[in-house]
Amino acid sequence: MKVLVITYYWPPGGGPGVQRWLKFVKYLRDFGIEPVVFTAENPFYPTVDETLIQDVPDGIKIVKCPIFEPNNIVAKFKKNETQRSAGFLDPNPSLISKFLLYIRANYFIPDARKFWVKPAVKMLIKYLSENSVDAVITTGPPHSLHLIGKKLKEVTGIKWIADFRDPWTSIDYFHLLPLTNSARKKHFRLEEEVVRAADRVIMVSSNAKKKYEDFNENIDVITNGFDTEKGLEEVKIELDKKFSITHIGTMNSERNPKAFWEALSEISEENSEFTDDLELKFIGKVDDSVWENEIESRGFKDVKRVSYVPHLEAKLYQRKSQVLLIVVNDYPSAKEMIPGKTFEYLQANRPILGFAPEGGDLAEILSNTNSGVAVDFRNKELAKKSILNLYSNFKKGNLESTSKGIDSFHRRKLTEKLSVIIKDLIQN
Structure with missing residues (x-):
């Protein structure tokens, strides 16, 4: 079996956004599933961690597509200010920060990676026509990636799993965004469309699952987890004296x-x-x-x-x-x-x-x-x-x-749970 994993965050990107699908990809082969990773060629990562590259399994096929990144333009406007991630809103923003946040919140829906959807879909339709793939998996945020999965399913009929690594409209900073009523409604509409259209939906918490159950009955919960790190188990740990x-x-x-x-x-x-x-x-x-x-x-x-x-x-x-x-x-x-x-x-x-x-x-x-x-x-x-x-x-x-x-929270155990979902979807 082969699955196409569409993820924006991938090594050498650092931070928590990389971990979930890096670890799933690391262990999927153990359960008879071959992952192919589709990611951005020129991403804008707030942090970089080269050490994570060592967790990418040998021989994994990685397909990359160029992306237009508005954040690169924003960085030029804010070159004298500290860059912040989406979940790190400035409590005392400058006028330009307020303006840029308003534009980002109301015109880049669902997020600033929306411009990647069309070129990614175009490339992947061609890829899927030339390569045998059993299912597509999208992981967000950025939730624009779910729009890629939705379109691929509509055009090719391929089975699709939408993984919500973080919630969409109930993410911790959503209520702080300066959204117009129409922008807010669009977020909720797109979110519902994605959940309804996906063959399977994966959430990271039980309370998050409850919110979506009216839209799709095929929702599973797979939390994040921990992994065994090379060399760490051999390190002798001395607790802090204080x-x-x-x-x-x-x-x-x-x-x-x-x-x-x-x-x-x-x-x-x-x-x-x-x-x-x-x-x-x-x-x-x-x-x-x-x-x-x-x-x-x-x-x-x-x-x-x-x-x-x-x-x-x-x-x-x-x-x-x-x-x-x-x-x-x-x-x-x-x-x-x-x-x-x-x-x-x-x-x-x-x-x-x-x-x-x-x-x-x-x-x-x-x-x-x-x-x-x-x-x-x-x-x-x-x-x-x-x-x-x-x-x-x-x-x-x-x-x-x-x-x-x-x-039960070890990444390999969680990947085993994921593999059951994938196999069930493909075989039924």
């Missing part, structure tokens, strides 16, 4: 655990020994508003800030930390959100302190695996109690993770 709490990844203005900062401040004021023992680490981009208003202003003694490290190094930070901090954006669809790093946190086997809504997928995973606790966004008292419990165990020398059942 009571370290580490956050890996982006912390934007909406991913700002106020109850956490307030609890830490109160404990520090009440316990000078805690203040001396505490070490905060932020590996990844932290929004200036969070850094200045919540971290610097509170005067924490020992704070480390690293903007970006290669994936393997990030996993080492996870394993050395006493406690791992994970935060879901505080937004209307927060229950759907499971940050990709959740699963590598599970693999790191360190206690996890999460800030997420009750009844959400993240809270359920932490509870079911006994890997940590999820605190509601504004529950300062539970945050304080949880931190003090962790600190007490640290002082006793027995701060350990007691997680269970995490093997």
